Amino acid sequence: MTRKFVCNRADVPANGMRECDADGDLKVLVANAGNEYFACQAVCPHQDVALCEGLYDGAVLTCHQHLWQWDIRTGAPIGLAEAPLECYKVEVDNDSIFIVSPGTLDVGELFTGVAEKTLAEINALAKREEFPQGGTLYNISDPADDFFVLESGRVEFLIGRDDRTSPAGFMLRKGEVFGWAALLDSQPLRIAKATCLERSTLLRINGKQALKVLEADPASGYIVMRRLSSLIARYLAPSGAK
Amino acid sequence: MKIQLNARNRAYQFAAAGGERILYAGLASGINLPYECGSGTCGTCKARLVSGDIDDLWPAAPGRKYLKHPGEFLMCQSEARGDCSLEVANFVYNMDPGACLPAAGRGILRSPRLLTDDVIAFSIELAAPREFDAGQFMVMQVPGVPGYRGYSMANFERGAKKLDFVVKKKPGGGASEWLFNGNIEGREVDLFGPLGSATFFPALAKNILCIAGGSGIAGIMSILERACQEHYFDQYSGDVFFGVRTMKDAFYLDELSRYRNKFPQKLQITVALSDEEVPAAAAQRYPALAFDKGLVHEVAARHMKGKYQNVRAYLAGPPPAVDAAIRVLLLEAKLTADNIRYDKFS
Numbered sequence: 001m002t003r004k005f006v007c008n009r010a011d012v013p014a015n016g017m018r019e020c021d022a023d024g025d026l027k028v029l030v031a032n033a034g035n036e037y038f039a040c041q042a043v044c045p046h047q048d049v050a051l052c053e054g055l056y057d058g059a060v061l062t063c064h065q066h067l068w069q070w071d072i073r074t075g076a077p078i079g080l081a082e083a084p085l086e087c088y089k090v091e092v093d094n095d096s097i098f099i100v101s102p103g104t105l106d107v108g109e110l111f112t113g114v115a116e117k118t119l120a121e122i123n124a125l126a127k128r129e130e131f132p133q134g135g136t137l138y139n140i141s142d143p144a145d146d147f148f149v150l151e152s153g154r155v156e157f158l159i160g161r162d163d164r165t166s167p168a169g170f171m172l173r174k175g176e177v178f179g180w181a182a183l184l185d186s187q188p189l190r191i192a193k194a195t196c197l198e199r200s201t202l203l204r205i206n207g208k209q210a211l212k213v214l215e216a217d218p219a220s221g222y223i224v225m226r227r228l229s230s231l232i233a234r235y236l237a238p239s240g241a242k
Numbered sequence: 243m244k245i246q247l248n249a250r251n252r253a254y255q256f257a258a259a260g261g262e263r264i265l266y267a268g269l270a271s272g273i274n275l276p277y278e279c280g281s282g283t284c285g286t287c288k289a290r291l292v293s294g295d296i297d298d299l300w301p302a303a304p305g306r307k308y309l310k311h312p313g314e315f316l317m318c319q320s321e322a323r324g325d326c327s328l329e330v331a332n333f334v335y336n337m338d339p340g341a342c343l344p345a346a347g348r349g350i351l352r353s354p355r356l357l358t359d360d361v362i363a364f365s366i367e368l369a370a371p372r373e374f375d376a377g378q379f380m381v382m383q384v385p386g387v388p389g390y391r392g393y394s395m396a397n398f399e400r401g402a403k404k405l406d407f408v409v410k411k412k413p414g415g416g417a418s419e420w421l422f423n424g425n426i427e428g429r430e431v432d433l434f435g436p437l438g439s440a441t442f443f444p445a446l447a448k449n450i451l452c453i454a455g456g457s458g459i460a461g462i463m464s465i466l467e468r469a470c471q472e473h474y475f476d477q478y479s480g481d482v483f484f485g486v487r488t489m490k491d492a493f494y495l496d497e498l499s500r501y502r503n504k505f506p507q508k509l510q511i512t513v514a515l516s517d518e519e520v521p522a523a524a525a526q527r528y529p530a531l532a533f534d535k536g537l538v539h540e541v542a543a544r545h546m547k548g549k550y551q552n553v554r555a556y557l558a559g560p561p562p563a564v565d566a567a568i569r570v571l572l573l574e575a576k577l578t579a580d581n582i583r584y585d586k587f588s
Binding site for chain 2: 068082
């Protein structure tokens with residue numbers, strides 16, 4: 001977790017936003033809301049459109065291209081948005097605004113809102129692993145012990161048997177969680193094959209151990225289970241018309 | 243040719259004929275591929291080629307500015323040379339069973355007539371009846387001008403045997419110049435559609451707000467036609483704002499008056515003039531309509547203040563007008579994004 005200077009307070013209009021370069025290599029959108037500042041990724045996760053060209057009312061950020069919207073405080077998607085925004089922790093020293101890069105778990109859809117202590121315990125279970133392009137994470141009928149959080153790269157899923165497999169979707173956003181059979185009681189075996197379409201970095205977390213951590217903090221466990229059920233539902237049913 | 247499409251949630255297979263655009267082939271198979279304009283400008287139909295070869299029909303398409311990574315292309319401007327595998331970074335679902343399935347076809351251009359100095363109306367006669375939803379558009383290719391352009395239907399009927407359009411003259415626009423310059427009566431054009439999600443259904447059960455600039459009124463006429471056929475305005479209110487520069491640029495005022503006179507209680511229609519004061523003669527000639535001075539989104543914002551309960555908005559017109567209206571509806575009216583419908587053509 002490194003701290004980076006993004007801009008001065010005076011650079012961000014009241015209840016407005018501004019795109020900034022953090023240390024020259026990372027584009028960040030900084031938004032003001034009353035006395036607070038928030039920072040998130042500068043481009044829309046949908047089509048890479050610059051979010052500073054969008055609309056912001058001091059609470060909700062809207063991409064002007066297809067009206068995806070987010071809560072500026074959390075990056076949580078609202079309405080039509082299909083993906084969250086990656087948010088950064090902001091620190092303000094006098095007039096300077098800094099961001100602290102989030103860990104992969106912090107941006108994971110499954111874990112936003114989970115108590116900090118619980119998140120730290122799950123983090124401690126996570127093993128970071130790198131896979132080459134074409135690397136297989138698991139096969140159909142493998143035991144479903146671990147789940148994964150994507151840190152970078154792209155992972156494809158195949159369902160079926162032997163050479164009669166067909167693609168069943170893919171993951172590409174930092175923080176996306178898959179292999180969630182490891183968090184379910186009734187799914188001891190994998191139902192898909194997961195392959196890296198490009199060089200990918202993943203966090204591997206043991207499902208049983210993670211569940212034990214969540215059982216000790218039922219409030220956080222409830223949040224995770226709610227998220228998990230909506231995540232699974234998303235792959236089952238249409239999200240409705242535009 | 244077989245096209246394999248990998249979406250975020252699942253995979254699809256569909257067939258594309260030689261010379262058939264990949265987007266059109268997928269949509270005609272009932273797969274709701276991501277798209278907006280269908281004509282190369284918006285960039286929404288971008289995909290990544292995983293394997294196979296494609297031909298790019300319009301390397302200078304404005305929508306290509308949204309392509310950021312190697313292998314990306316616009317499905318609406320590409321044909322497959324053989325079997326292809328592609329990937330879109332969206333969740334993709336099949337169309338609803340009741341959706342009007344888009345298809346390719348031809349039609350004959352009938353009764354072109356100028357409505358103003360730079361707006362032309364015409365009909366396309368179809369060989370076989372077509373179903374479309376109120377607010378949808380077709381993409382059209384005219385003889386000698388390669389590439390499709392999107393135009394909204396202005397009429398609405400079940401099993402339509404003709405489609406009505408209005409087009410504004412665009413200097414330098416190939417299709418628009420062809421429509422304005424030639425002897426076009428009886429000429430044959432290529433069509434694909436219906437397309438677009440800015441659609442109205444009576445089951446909506448909401449008050450409707452329509453904000454249109456110039457020839458964008460076409461899709462709104464279709465929505466009004468359907469709503470009036472169904473007596474929708476007995477139950478729900480309709481507020482229509484039609485923006486033009488001056489009275490000389492206004493058209494459809496008799497038709498709009500007719501709609502208003504059918505439902506004077508709940509349907510309000512306001513013509514916004516951006517470039518001149520409202521002439522006294524306007525209100526005398528069109529007593530059913532209201533007139534106001536200003537840009538159409540400003541006029542709408544003034545008249546609608548405090549009247550945004552249970553509202554679905556339909557927007558159409560030049561992109562800056564649509565953007566300005568979106569800004570008002572999101573920031574001032576606090577409408578949710580799913581209640582703001584439009585199809586952007588750039």
